[in-house]
Amino acid sequence: MSTALVIGAGPGLSASLARALKQRGHSIVLASRDTSSLSDLAQEIGATLIDCNARNPGDMERLFTMLDEQQDDLDVAIYNPSARNQGPIATLDPVDVENTLMISAYGAFLMAHHAAKRMLPRNQGAMFFTGATAGVKGFANSAPFAMGKFALRGLCQSLARELHPKGIHIGHVVIDGIIGSPANPESASGDEDFDNMLNPDAIARTYMHLLDQHRSAWSWEIEIRPWVESF
Amino acid sequence: MSTALVIGAGPGLSASLARALKQRGHSIVLASRDTSSLSDLAQEIGATLIDCNARNPGDMERLFTMLDEQQDDLDVAIYNPSARNQGPIATLDPVDVENTLMISAYGAFLMAHHAAKRMLPRNQGAMFFTGATAGVKGFANSAPFAMGKFALRGLCQSLARELHPKGIHIGHVVIDGIIGSPANPESASGDEDFDNMLNPDAIARTYMHLLDQHRSAWSWEIEIRPWVESF
Amino acid sequence: MSTALVIGAGPGLSASLARALKQRGHSIVLASRDTSSLSDLAQEIGATLIDCNARNPGDMERLFTMLDEQQDDLDVAIYNPSARNQGPIATLDPVDVENTLMISAYGAFLMAHHAAKRMLPRNQGAMFFTGATAGVKGFANSAPFAMGKFALRGLCQSLARELHPKGIHIGHVVIDGIIGSPANPESASGDEDFDNMLNPDAIARTYMHLLDQHRSAWSWEIEIRPWVESF
Amino acid sequence: MSTALVIGAGPGLSASLARALKQRGHSIVLASRDTSSLSDLAQEIGATLIDCNARNPGDMERLFTMLDEQQDDLDVAIYNPSARNQGPIATLDPVDVENTLMISAYGAFLMAHHAAKRMLPRNQGAMFFTGATAGVKGFANSAPFAMGKFALRGLCQSLARELHPKGIHIGHVVIDGIIGSPANPESASGDEDFDNMLNPDAIARTYMHLLDQHRSAWSWEIEIRPWVESF
Numbered sequence: 001m002s003t004a005l006v007i008g009a010g011p012g013l014s015a016s017l018a019r020a021l022k023q024r025g026h027s028i029v030l031a032s033r034d035t036s037s038l039s040d041l042a043q044e045i046g047a048t049l050i051d052c053n054a055r056n057p058g059d060m061e062r063l064f065t066m067l068d069e070q071q072d073d074l075d076v077a078i079y080n081p082s083a084r085n086q087g088p089i090a091t092l093d094p095v096d097v098e099n100t101l102m103i104s105a106y107g108a109f110l111m112a113h114h115a116a117k118r119m120l121p122r123n124q125g126a127m128f129f130t131g132a133t134a135g136v137k138g139f140a141n142s143a144p145f146a147m148g149k150f151a152l153r154g155l156c157q158s159l160a161r162e163l164h165p166k167g168i169h170i171g172h173v174v175i176d177g178i179i180g181s182p183a184n185p186e187s188a189s190g191d192e193d194f195d196n197m198l199n200p201d202a203i204a205r206t207y208m209h210l211l212d213q214h215r216s217a218w219s220w221e222i223e224i225r226p227w228v229e230s231f
Numbered sequence: 232m233s234t235a236l237v238i239g240a241g242p243g244l245s246a247s248l249a250r251a252l253k254q255r256g257h258s259i260v261l262a263s264r265d266t267s268s269l270s271d272l273a274q275e276i277g278a279t280l281i282d283c284n285a286r287n288p289g290d291m292e293r294l295f296t297m298l299d300e301q302q303d304d305l306d307v308a309i310y311n312p313s314a315r316n317q318g319p320i321a322t323l324d325p326v327d328v329e330n331t332l333m334i335s336a337y338g339a340f341l342m343a344h345h346a347a348k349r350m351l352p353r354n355q356g357a358m359f360f361t362g363a364t365a366g367v368k369g370f371a372n373s374a375p376f377a378m379g380k381f382a383l384r385g386l387c388q389s390l391a392r393e394l395h396p397k398g399i400h401i402g403h404v405v406i407d408g409i410i411g412s413p414a415n416p417e418s419a420s421g422d423e424d425f426d427n428m429l430n431p432d433a434i435a436r437t438y439m440h441l442l443d444q445h446r447s448a449w450s451w452e453i454e455i456r457p458w459v460e461s462f
Numbered sequence: 463m464s465t466a467l468v469i470g471a472g473p474g475l476s477a478s479l480a481r482a483l484k485q486r487g488h489s490i491v492l493a494s495r496d497t498s499s500l501s502d503l504a505q506e507i508g509a510t511l512i513d514c515n516a517r518n519p520g521d522m523e524r525l526f527t528m529l530d531e532q533q534d535d536l537d538v539a540i541y542n543p544s545a546r547n548q549g550p551i552a553t554l555d556p557v558d559v560e561n562t563l564m565i566s567a568y569g570a571f572l573m574a575h576h577a578a579k580r581m582l583p584r585n586q587g588a589m590f591f592t593g594a595t596a597g598v599k600g601f602a603n604s605a606p607f608a609m610g611k612f613a614l615r616g617l618c619q620s621l622a623r624e625l626h627p628k629g630i631h632i633g634h635v636v637i638d639g640i641i642g643s644p645a646n647p648e649s650a651s652g653d654e655d656f657d658n659m660l661n662p663d664a665i666a667r668t669y670m671h672l673l674d675q676h677r678s679a680w681s682w683e684i685e686i687r688p689w690v691e692s693f
Numbered sequence: 694m695s696t697a698l699v700i701g702a703g704p705g706l707s708a709s710l711a712r713a714l715k716q717r718g719h720s721i722v723l724a725s726r727d728t729s730s731l732s733d734l735a736q737e738i739g740a741t742l743i744d745c746n747a748r749n750p751g752d753m754e755r756l757f758t759m760l761d762e763q764q765d766d767l768d769v770a771i772y773n774p775s776a777r778n779q780g781p782i783a784t785l786d787p788v789d790v791e792n793t794l795m796i797s798a799y800g801a802f803l804m805a806h807h808a809a810k811r812m813l814p815r816n817q818g819a820m821f822f823t824g825a826t827a828g829v830k831g832f833a834n835s836a837p838f839a840m841g842k843f844a845l846r847g848l849c850q851s852l853a854r855e856l857h858p859k860g861i862h863i864g865h866v867v868i869d870g871i872i873g874s875p876a877n878p879e880s881a882s883g884d885e886d887f888d889n890m891l892n893p894d895a896i897a898r899t900y901m902h903l904l905d906q907h908r909s910a911w912s913w914e915i916e917i918r919p920w921v922e923s924f
Contacts, residue, residue: 138849153843159831162833213433217429225449231392332567366616369616382567393602626922627920661907679891679896685913686911
């Protein structure tokens, strides 16, 4: 069997990713700081839930040990978590800024570190990371998010250069715009007519395309935004 | 009926694109400076062949007038032509440099100009442009190709900002690496085991993914390269 | 003696550059499509005026032949010309677009080509090119300017990679904002209190800094904009 | 009086910066994790030495409190510290990676946070940050350094957008290449003939140029590398 791990699994994008991976035959593991809201999804797709704070080295070590115990190959690992704290530089709380950087970037490193150990022996696998426009453009009054998402992009670019030649596909998906969510019923996954916000199923299809790419023609980065979004 | 236009149609990538578009039900028009080598492909997929020098405004005007006469909607237009002349800046021939710029960038403008006129009334359609690494990195002793491919990228970015909100999808595909060709039998389309060079069918699948993207989650640019290519 | 060539010399930036170069002891040659407006400046700094359409290979060949006859070393060559035509892609005139591309980029190639021939034998010299934000961001309804300025940037990056190791310094200055001009008296060069538009003397000081850089620490690109300019 | 703060002051670049700032009449404060090696420099230029671990919020708070007690205006603040740990992603030590990110990026945030509080009331001042090529290109087997330097760049870009319109100049200097050091006598500051490595005095002159820029023509980023460095 083949396992797909989705970290930062909440409603919205992560649910769409998990369903799409399930459809391709992967067994799904959802890791999140608070898995209580995920029980319906887990039941729907037969996913394993693991509580895990992605910025915590001990939690991430434990997560991957639990994956090992399932004795499946880890073929896909996706990192979604990010934090954001906004405001003028002089008023930001240093504790919050540290947290934003750790969740948005350091946790991604931890996943890459542990996933690489599992994927390298087979020279196979894919790791995808959910980025944001803030990773290519640092907006005013949003320094911590810019720091976190720029760092994530630097990590991914470095990983692509190191791991592509070893058969492991790295993807950095720059999400530009608001993702529709169940809280916004019109925008919820499934309603293709609502297209002014990013449809999470549509986003997931681009992740799946990266997964399907023949390795003679791999992409390490792709930007997606609604047709009406200015950039 | 719906027409897909492929400019710069030769063996390799253009053939893979034309076949993939045919499979989706488009009627295909192949335009090229020399269509004589395309008769087999044209017969195979029932394509119309039109002779056309893409840098020539009169030729391009005539090409689109002929498309109009087919009375089909133009839904897809793809621009592949490029020229390249390399060497130290002091030794380049100004005539060749002008030609490289005109074929690689000005012809792409001409296609965008005429295709936009056809697509805007229906707020629908897609235009894709084949770029190269030279469009994001200007290599030594290759100034003309850098000029042409940078200009193409600037065109595409401007078009995405103008035309996405009007329902027309722009795609700039940065090809990094050598595309396998029939002259290199091992690399020819179809042999998925040969993966050190870009497989033209694999490239075409990424173009088709762009074409399939829901407009709530459009990409305007994607880079593709073989897993073993250093960058 | 040492010659500094400024192409695209008009009031504003070019005058500030010419004065700054004169102050450093260079003899100045101003080349422009219409030198009639430059007679006052030429008299002030003892400059030679040469009529020249920068996009025309014959004109540029003649310009450099005239420089050779002065028997001075060509140490600095600066390229300022650009054209701009704006509007929706479907309404642009192909003739104007070709002109924008030729003036903004092809003329710069011609200068680089001829200047390199003069500078390479001494492994010494500097070529600077005036870029614009349009060279790093392609705005909607401004495709031709984006094409021209992206191409210029690709040229400069390629030249830096080729010519820096041969002792010739390349500089691409990205001007972001409106340059103050004599037509706008408050903004004219010399009035340092007017700082919401780019002061041409201030811009020229950054070009002179590039000229002064020790070759152990060369820059090939720098962006400048008014403090109040959003980007 | 006006104070210039240099964090990460060691031999090499920081010494050149400190001397150049002293020459312009600033009183100098050098902050470093270990100031013991700086006593000669401090005596030479009459600088104050403060022990400070830049990634530590308490240390940075204390540093700026000590600056306040000097009752001078803080006009310049420069951040140099960085850490680097290299190796394949699977073999990196998570503790080291956290440290690299904190020193290279989080400490820079802390400086910006505290310096902004001092500079905003006067709408005046400059903050410069020493970046690296790793901040624009993520190399293989160097993920932590890429993360730290990308994050630093994101911080600076965000700060420029926020603080330029408030009169505070942000500079991100991308150093590409090896900086000559006293350990390498030939490359030491002062020997202008040695130009294959970055001369620290030459680098410092570019920082001083940024400091001198008229605010109608500010740069927020500049890349510098030796003429012979490939990129």
